[in-house]
Amino acid sequence: MQVGTLYQRLRKHLVAGGATPGTALVRQDAGPLQAQRETFGLVCSALAGAGVPYFCVRPPHGRPPAVAVPATHQSEALSALARCEQPLLAGRQPYGRRGERSAEVGEMRPLRRAGDLEGARVLRLALHFTSPSRTLTLGSEYGCDLEFWAPEGDTLVAPRPNRSCDIVPLHGRTVQGGEELFNNLVSPSRSIGTYPTRPEFTRRLIDDIDFPIDAVYTWVDGSDPAWRARRDLALTGGLSEQATTDARFTSRDELRYSLRSLLTYAPWVNRVWVVTDGQRPSWLDTSNPLISVVDHKEIFTDPSVLPVFNSHAIETQLHHIDGLSEHFLYLNDDFFLGRPLPAHTFFEGNGMPHFFPSVVHVPFGSPADEESPVHAAGMNNRRILETLSGRTLTQKMKHVPYALRRSLMYEIEERLADDFAATARGAFRKSSDISVVSSLAHYYGYLTGRATPGLIEYTYVDLALEETPAKLRRMLAKRKHDAFCLNDTAPTTEEQDALLMRFLEAYYPTPNPFELS
Known part of the structure; x- marks a missing residue:
């Protein structure tokens, strides 16, 4: 169409x-x-x-x-x-x-x-x-x-x-x-x-959320020549194609619209942090005190491992952001909120975060034999949790904002120091990675009584599929999803990219305060 x-x-x-x-x-x-x-x-x-x-x-x-x-x-x-x-x-x-x-x-x-x-x-x-x-x-x-x-x-x-x-x-x-x-x-x-x-x-109620909740994004512009030169220099043989494909690093200005969705439908967010590898969007107004761009060098415990192009590695270091609030949401730039969500969607009044299990399973088998780095990381998370608790992880998480507590992240890092360090050293995704903020932290929190399952109306959109235009049309017409993910499992065409931009501009027409005029 x-x-x-x-x-x-x-x-x-x-x-x-x-x-x-x-x-x-x-x-x-x-x-x-x-x-x-x-x-x-x-x-x-x-x-x-x-x-x-x-x-x-x-x-x-x-x-x-x-x-x-x-x-x-x-x-x-x-x-x-x-x-x-x-x-x-x-x-x-x-x-x-x-x-x-x-x-x-x-x-x-x-x-x-x-x-x-x-x-x-x-x-x-x-x-x-x-x-x-x-x-x-x-x-x-x-x-x-x-x-x-x-x-x-x-x-x-x-x-x-x-x-x-x-x-x-x-x-x-x-x-x-x-x-x-x-x-x-x-x-x-x-x-x-x-x-x-x-x-x-005016009384302070038991379930009031009166603590600040920040939002953290990881972002990369895969078209940046300097960034591509660093990535190409780091490439070695034996890497999974899914770990190095250009689709993993493509930016179509999704961050602009994801921020619009966040500020439109979760205006209670306290402060926003954008974690990058020496980059920043040209349209971003960094003079706004409510948003900060954070370089990888500022958060990695061992900066000598940089540069890294592995989201699993970057995600092991997010809690090191100086000034980050105890309670925060982590989002990829292809995550979007679809309608108003109160803070109680993500946290209880006592500070306990919610997580949102998917119906998609983490396959059983050996991580070394798994072609998908995401599945391999899930298998490694499973091994760790079985060792710690005797419980078996089977479900992935929905691609929606992840509610996290900074103190819990520090605790997991201290307890699993070797796994954190090994993942942080990986320039690209590999079969020995763990996925902390998108899975492990939530299940660890649940098994230690510090996280609980939540409910969220969600859908996933693969931009490369033939039925995607019709699905986007229905989504805009009904606006019934709390959150959705617009992902690309394969390189997209110029027409598909233009379609996405039209959809995002129609769904989120109101600029956010972080955009240069």
């Missing part, structure tokens, strides 16, 4: 949550966090301007910000919101007998013309936004919930559960709470303001 034809088909799928190009507000910084912030701010401002009493509520994970109004002030609240300069859409939020909300949002209609909302216990309020490209639209799922709390004696009772409490004093005092309390896409370090709330909603 021609790239232009694919793009034409992609543009047919602009609607998200009921938005249409004719009703959506165009924003250069369009994204879930922008949409929630703007809608949440509009609702609070309208209520405050009309003198309607309200307080903000801590929503469960996966729900947008929520604002509570005493049910006795429902008419005033609806009238104030109907007068907003930006017309809000409204829909009833279904809930069960005990207040649990349905997965579906009710029909969204202009609030000014929704005369049957009196008596509703919970409403979803939303504006519709779109990027200038019209390929990213944001609707009701990124709005704000309006809850009407019922007076019962001297208390107000919630219409549904939340993260803190279901009952507050009718005339309790109002305090200010940071944005991170009410928006699941915000971390304390990324909070930009405070909102009126009740003291009950």
Whole structure:
């Protein structure tokens, strides 16, 4: 399929949550966090301007910000919101007998013309936004919930559960709470303001993630002549073709779009580190204090082994990054987030990381006889874990961001010093490698009670396959995956590369703060 034809088909799928190009507000910084912030701010401002009493509520994970109004002030609240300069859409939020909300949002209609909302216990309020490209639209799922709390004696009772409490004093005092309390896409370090709330909603909860989570990328530009000269000088006989193929080192600007995906769908990330071999993307704004480029020489315990062109080797040294937070995500540049993910996707409130086993098995056999360096490393991980615990590893990990703890990495390195050193010395992948951050650290953490399996909706895309254009079209239309990997198991054509760029630009049209203008 021609790239232009694919793009034409992609543009047919602009609607998200009921938005249409004719009703959506165009924003250069369009994204879930922008949409929630703007809608949440509009609702609070309208209520405050009309003198309607309200307080903000801590929503469960996966729900947008929520604002509570005493049910006795429902008419005033609806009238104030109907007068907003930006017309809000409204829909009833279904809930069960005990207040649990349905997965579906009710029909969204202009609030000014929704005369049957009196008596509703919970409403979803939303504006519709779109990027200038019209390929990213944001609707009701990124709005704000309006809850009407019922007076019962001297208390107000919630219409549904939340993260803190279901009952507050009718005339309790109002305090200010940071944005991170009410928006699941915000971390304390990324909070930009405070909102009126009740003291009950400002407590530090058992499962709160209030520690910083960094992100680490490894990146290489395989077209760089200086880098290629270093690689060619290091090439020797007896290496696996899969360890040296150009496809392993090809850069199509995926890092730019992977960063866009990270900043769009995990805006709570604290700081980003890009680990390279004396390279840096020409478009990257390294003056931004939230991103740093780290050279291999800065992290390798034994710099004399450099240069290396082996991701397994580089990954054994990532925890040596000076200034890296204790909790971090590791990503390859072909990893992408597909929709908003709270930090709880990757970590528990106590700091325990989640890992995501794949259905793909590590084959049994001898690593020395295995053509795939990835499978060989999995076999070596299996040997180590059997020696340490008597348990057998059988599953690979999904190609999604790996949640890691720096202290655990140091512990494994100390305990398996010889395996770490041997892998770090390998200029190219070899059958004796271990794969630490993509497998071993997670299983080691699990077997020592410091990691737990998580859930993530994921898909893998092989760019060289004939059915890939149709799959990319479906992915853009539905946006149902939490994360996906766009990989190439063989060299791709110029047309396939152009197709990929069109897809990425359509999926992630909003530039991130790290891009030079």
